[in-house]
Amino acid sequence: MSTVLSQFPILMNILLFLILAAVVWISGSRLAYLSNVAAGRLGISTSLMGLLFLSTTTSLPEIATTVSAVIDARPRLALNNLYGGIALQTAVLAAADIFARGAISNYPRKANHALEATLLVSLLSLSIIVVVIGEPIVIWNVGLGSFFVLVFYCSAIFLLRKYDDNNDWIPVDLQEVKSNLQSQSQPDQVNNATTRRVVWMNIAYASVIFIAGVSLVQMSVVISEQSGIGMDIMGVVFLAGATSLPELSTTLAAVRLGAYTLAISNIFGSNLIMVGLVFPADFLFRQGAILSFADKTVQLAAALGILVTSAYLIGLLIRRKPRVGRMGLDSVFVLVVYIGSLGLYWILR
Template sequence: MPDFHSLSLPINGALFTVGALLVWFAGTKLSKYVDLFADRTGIGQAFAGALLLGGATSLPELATTLTASYSDAVEMAGTNLLGGVVMQVAVLAVIDAFIVRGQPLTLFSPKSSLLMVGIMLILLVALATAAISSGEVFSIAGIGAWPVGLFAAYVLSLWVIYRYEGNPRWEPRGEIAQPPETARDLKDAHQAAYREVSTRKLVCYFAIASMLVLIGGFIVAKTASVIADQSGIGQGFIGATLVALATSLPEVSTTYSAVRFGAYSMAVANILGTNGLEIALFLPAEIAYRDGPIFDAMQPSAAFLGSMGIIVTSLYLWGILERRDKQVFGMGIDSLAVLLVYAGGMAIYWTL
């Protein structure tokens, strides 16, 4: 493994850019493959986005979390996970502002299953915030009860989402807005381009793209961590901002790609599902960190990031439920609220 600390800041910056481009390229492919797989198998876009796409795009977070925890940079590992939850919801707001045209993003996502995904995410983040506030209850062989409980809650949430999407108990009323014509045309062209590709080949393509995301995400995360050390900025704030942004690049690229070809529900489910997996990654972080329970080593200020994650997720659930068609500065009111909360919250977190 190369020693990035021995390299200069400009070289690490160049490597960061190369890794980011690799993550972006492979990430845009992932959303297309998952969308095709969901259509062919009938498993549902919300579930596919939450499990398959969310899992693949979380590979950089897994690599970063394991590396940071094993290197005793446990504060960076924890704030990267919680900061990533807030960062990735803000990604939806940015995409709503610059990519979606004509109507807010949440107007194009009239699926009750997305509300279930969001509710499960709020539950997981609330549990993680409680773990930070209370500290570890007990541990066996260095593995605490909280990380195991969080992972179990994540697995349970997947089962709940899958069962609900297969038999939703209610459907939205009123106008069901359709994606812009260009997005439908793009998706139809994409379906036609892969019509002759078998499902087995799609799975292979998905695995290759996932590996490229992992490699690129590892480079991005490692160089971002070194850049943080070389700049002298605190581990916690860098973990919640720069490293969280670096490891969120797959979500940015896949969500951008999904929105471009009209898979709006998958785009939202990708972000919300990935955020749920972020919380589950506290278990591998606990296993990699051998100096005691991870929640005992984290600063209480990390709970503030968890609270921000609950707030921004709640704002998007409000948008999905209400489905307003009004825009402010080219985005939905919910997206504007998310960006304001993110900017204000990170300013407060800087002072903690």
């Protein structure tokens, strides 16, 4: 597909890119609504639905991109896409804060999201440690460091799943939020549908996101090559932006629905998956431990991921925080950091 697209003029490829982006946007918006409905039908908390199903679905383009990059022996592209997408997706949550009724980090009534953020910071810190000290032990071209990342990721998901029903941390005097599901177009078609049909509709829209998202990734690579953008910048900004479109559409839709816990878990869950993909990428990459190919751009991306995630962790713990316009101060900080990071990436190019 990339060979065919490279023969088209760059303007035509940009037009096709925008069409596919619209498809992903519409499908992601529908998926956020359907996931919220499915959570209620199946008796699953919205935070768990966002962490396990929605985040996995919206991460399918990242998974496909990572697999493609390592098979093509492009380890730096794979790593820049994975770690570069973390700050970008957190900035998506900050942008969605504009549509929330009050700072979005004020609404979670349990410690799940603070735990998600803490585990993500720990996982990113572990990644930086492995990159700095190198991979001293490599077995079958798989580094011991990436294996530790996998073990930590699996342990984090197990802990989050087990903690989901735990109510030992209950903040008081919180804002109430009502879901705005009934304002959506064609609500009766979903509300009157059977649970089985709702589940299949979730699967159908997830499939559309996967197909259109993978096509977006391939088009972004072609457009980047045609425009002469550097490989590192392409991976950490442009390619990460293309693969993050599903997260953007689903998060904005969830916030507009009033499903704030779904939106937050979607982003933090997607970011956890991004780091967790390091081991599969290392396993498929046959030319050595993949983290040994990480450069300063990857280290910067991981550090920025820690910074923006920590900002929301503070926001989740400090319930009453200053607002700037319609956004919480933590969201404003995240957006400023991400915009500033673009200049840092350009310096390191």
